[in-house]
Amino acid sequence: MTKIDKMSRLVEKADAKSAKRARKKDDLADSAIAALKQLGYARTSLRDIAELSGVAVGTLHYYFEDKVDLITYCVRRYKISFMKEMQSILSDDVEATQLAERFIKGLSRSIRRDAETHRLWYDIRSQAMFDPAFHEVVQDIETGLIDIVGEFLTRTGNTHSEATPVYLMLDAAFRYHLQKYLAGDQSMPARFEAQVSMLLASITAAPTSGD
Amino acid sequence: MTKIDKMSRLVEKADAKSAKRARKKDDLADSAIAALKQLGYARTSLRDIAELSGVAVGTLHYYFEDKVDLITYCVRRYKISFMKEMQSILSDDVEATQLAERFIKGLSRSIRRDAETHRLWYDIRSQAMFDPAFHEVVQDIETGLIDIVGEFLTRTGNTHSEATPVYLMLDAAFRYHLQKYLAGDQSMPARFEAQVSMLLASITAAPTSGD
């Protein structure tokens, strides 16, 4: 066995180790998300998470630096999976009008299915206004979301509309209907679809100048 | 002195009492707001507030039921003063285009001047997604804000636009630029004005159907 063989062996081992560690970390994150989406950032303690994960509190600190690290990891993880879902809709090979419909339907479905998880995002985004420790996650995720909206606009032939204002509009509507839905109003996902369709039509109809 | 005179005296006294108590309560609330706008809901303790107010912790409980009562009182107090400010702009006797300009300027000025206080609103609104104790304040304030937008639309001759979607748009833009402003970008209030002017133009240009 050559020296290089030995080295590559060691590298493989190390990779397998860190892969296993990463898997476990994600498992813990998933349990943490389940806890966080019920109580929110401030009211969920590490003990709550540990209990729900079936591990000791110390284990959480073994995989995550501190509470902020754990929470940001969770938010990132969830929001990225949501963004991938939206991306996959955008990669569908359908015409513009159908794509818009599918996109909006995807969002309203997400309100119905993952309302509790989404509120965690709004929670952290608000925290970021007070705690710079959350600036980076929020910035990253928000940039990603704007990118998706930009791609959506390109795909639907609205190259003259900017991504940011349209994202803001979608985000506002999403948040508002999510809030009402969580408060018990079952009609909100449908209303969301109607309102967004309308707004999207009026915004993309008129050309907007850049800044 | 008649019986009725005596009674009305007592009533006066009682009124003066409760008026004084109300004044003190508002004083405490103002101090509390000063503390809350720095740290946010979850991270501000009653001791922080008491210290900044120059009273003992017990005094806070003498005027407010509990922490939630105190916080909701503060948010309401601040947000109502903000709404009055906006209302006063709307009562100016100027033509439609000028009014729109003033209104937007009023909002961007509020970002500059009261950024830290506004984030408290977004904080509580997010908390409401988890804690029903905040549902009422959030609902009340949001209804008030939508009313103001409705009045604004009427005054600017946009009777065909609905208040809610326009509020959502304004809120989203406000929040977004506030967030960036708090993160250090000084150019945000100006950008906010530009973007809102643009969006308002495109939204109010196209008629929207009601639901």
Add this chain to the structure above:
DNA sequence: ATTTGTACTGGACAAGTGTTCAGAATATGT
């Protein structure tokens, strides 16, 4: 079989939390 390293435990710690309440201080009414 023994060493070495990783994975995990759970008790201890110091610092906080909201809330309560007996009692002191102050104001009010007579």
Add this chain to the structure above:
DNA sequence: ACATATTCTGAACACTTGTCCAGTACAAAT
């Protein structure tokens, strides 16, 4: 002047918080 009511205090209470770390369990390599 006195008595009554209101306003305010701050120590005490019972809990919770994130973090740390000595020690255990387990796996892998020699």
